[in-house]
Amino acid sequence: MQTHSFDVVIVGAGGAGMRAALESSTRAHTAVLTKLYPTRSHTGAAQGGMCAALANVEEDNWEWHTFDTVKGGDYLVDQDAAEIMCKEAIDAVLDLEKMGLPFNRTPEGRIDQRRFGGHTRNHGEAAVRRACYAADRTGHMILQTLYQNCIKQDVEFYNEFYVLDLLMTDVDGEQVTSGVVAYELATGEIHLFRAKSVIFATGGFGKVWKTTSNAHTLTGDGMGIVYRKGIPLEDMEFYQFHPTGLAGLGVLLTEGARGEGGILRNASGERFMERYAPTIKDLAPRDMVSRSMVLEVREGRGAGPNKDYVYLDLTHLPKEQIEAKLPDITEFSRTYLGVDPVTELVPVFPTAHYAMGGIPTNVQTQVLRDNEHVIPGLYAAGECACVSVHGSNRLGTNSLLDINVFGRRAGIAAAEYANTVNHVELPEDSQGYTITLVEQLRSSTGSERVAVLRREMQETMDMNAQVYRTEATLKQALDDVQELKRRYKNVSIQDKGVRYNTDLLEAIELGFLLDLAELVVIGALERKESRGGHAREDYPTRDDVNFMRHTMAYRRTDEGGREYVELDYKPVVITRYQPMERKY
Amino acid sequence: MVSLPVGTLYRGGDGMWTWVLHRITGVSVFFFLLVHVLDTALVRVSPESYDLVIASYKTPIVNLLEVGLVGAVLYHALNGLRIVLIDFWAKGPRYQRQMTWAIATVWIVLMVPGAFFMLKHTFEAMFGSTS
């Protein structure tokens, strides 16, 4: 077993992780650990764009952007965080351009911007062109550009190193970060990484659902790890279902398609969003569009042989525009459904897309262990963190912005902290938990199979905890997930080897997914209101009196040694905008 | 790391096979040249030895090989021109497949009558006159 020593260890090499690495590596001795290779991170799948009030195309300013973000999050957004993000957005975009990102350009040669859902001028007057983009592969370009600059700065990567545990040492009664434990995929060896600061940038957990835009690797590892250490997870019931996933598959078609003028139609060809969001119609926030689509299907206006989806219509757009601005989604549609968007209507339906909740942090990206206190040396940024800058629903193009703004903040904060302290001794038997976890799975002779349990979890979550939820469906989901957690104790794997044992890692990932699925459902059960991405049919309105607060979920153990979930609440930070009715 | 077999043959496209053929024809013509330099060099030994060797080439098999040689040189030359265009013409790579078709056509158009005329003599010797 090897031990390494660094000042800052970053877990995850996606947008947030690499942006943090760019700041941290110039200030302190940094290592980035990723279970993949950096350019395989899911940031690369993002298509639509990154928004900032550059005002290159039309009049715009960061205050309007902040308002849109707060309203888009159905007023659960911590407004001080939103202000910071929108103010720093402009520099975030310009920094990327300086790093080489090939944005699309206006005729004058400036960074081009386009319309996107939920982004308006003057507090909701009309849609505004705020999203900076690179064809329909903005995420890919951001990921590549960040990786290229990491190469330029000679950032140290440990690829295919799977972090499985966080190490914290008790110092004068307080838990202080001391490092992480990682499993090397190539050899099966366990590695200890001593660190003064640790940044988690591990992304979301879409694989909890069956229909999702997320890749197989999005299994909420970072969230799962900190949750198991007694750190709370915030707002887990808020998960975004992106409206335009390819029907039946979940593969994402960017909101940019609607930004370019695409229209959603039901079976009779009606532009149904006119009824649900009269002002900005198809560019309403994603949660509203998804609910509208589900309602259209519920009320019998769905299209297709089973009447279970709606259409995205791009046929009225010029072929050159589609091929220049939306080449990748055109290919997805052709490849996976055999439908050509230039001439045909594309079947779409909501797909599990983004975790608004996650590891709670303050605006300096320090991880909170309760409503007030931070854990020294622990940071989180990106989708796995909850600042909370997206509240109960995230606007499109705000995530690529979030990862850059808070990734940068995390990198600077972690490095500056590391430069003021010494290493803390690792706790006793640091590797014990991980070795037990790995060996138990490797040598288990149980009867359950990982793929079976995972499929059952995904199906019950799709059926019972998707766009619309009720007490009954959520209780069903909870029962199913808890039963699956019991069965998981009896899981075994086929591959008992040490080299490239993906069987073993999928089994570990399933453990994280089950923990997180349970939190989603429990949070959803307790939140008896509808807000943003969480829609309760039995409680269809927003209840600011009782539920204007963040959910904080803690893992506790009772006297019998059994684990259970305890929910607490954290107030929302309100600075400028009092909650209003959310109409578009 | 264990050294393992490289698996099946790579199913490359027309680009790969034109390259393979270019290399085969190039190597073959090179060996022909070697032989040809040597047999012509016999002139310096004695006129009789030169005549003997040249006479030994007057067989149907060698006639066929001669056709093969012309085919190889013609292919290598035409593909060589194609490669020059690919390298020096900006649109070259984009039209590489069309160029392959073009040289294939030229090759067939030249080789079919060419082979006929080259083999005519041998046919007549073996089977009698064609007229």
Next chain:
Amino acid sequence: MRINGRNRLACKSLVKDLDISKPITVEAIKGLPLEKDLVVDMDPFFAAYRSVLPFLIPAGHEPSKDRLQSAEERARFDDTTKCILCACCTTSCPVYWTDDQYFGPAAIVAANRFIFDSRDAGSEQRLEILNAKEGVWRCRTTFNCTDACPRGIEVTKAIQEVKRALIFRRV
């Protein structure tokens, strides 16, 4: 991976597009050290990528807002920005199979992306790096790379552009 003898992305290859009357052969890509099953060691591939300085080397002082670039200038290098570093091209190259010192198509595409980016000033450096025996001159215009690229990048054309830039000393 190699599917029925050809480099493809497994996640984009539909079974229905293959001949299912015969077994489908699935193999690891050629030219990189084989680790296990379909897993190869990608380190040499990324090392070649890193060695062409695949990052923007700007010139002059930093502007306070976005650096200007016209739509035409942006379009000039659009094709090569699509690369996802999947290694389909490099591991389909017959030259790379026999010579692992060759940079390979992917690295040259990465260099091309920056050489022809109007905001970049490092063209000379990159051209010199590729002006080596194992550099761009190893390309035999076999076109396996262009055929294999799942993103539809005209890889051989990108390599040709670098060769021409070296020959004519014009970018």
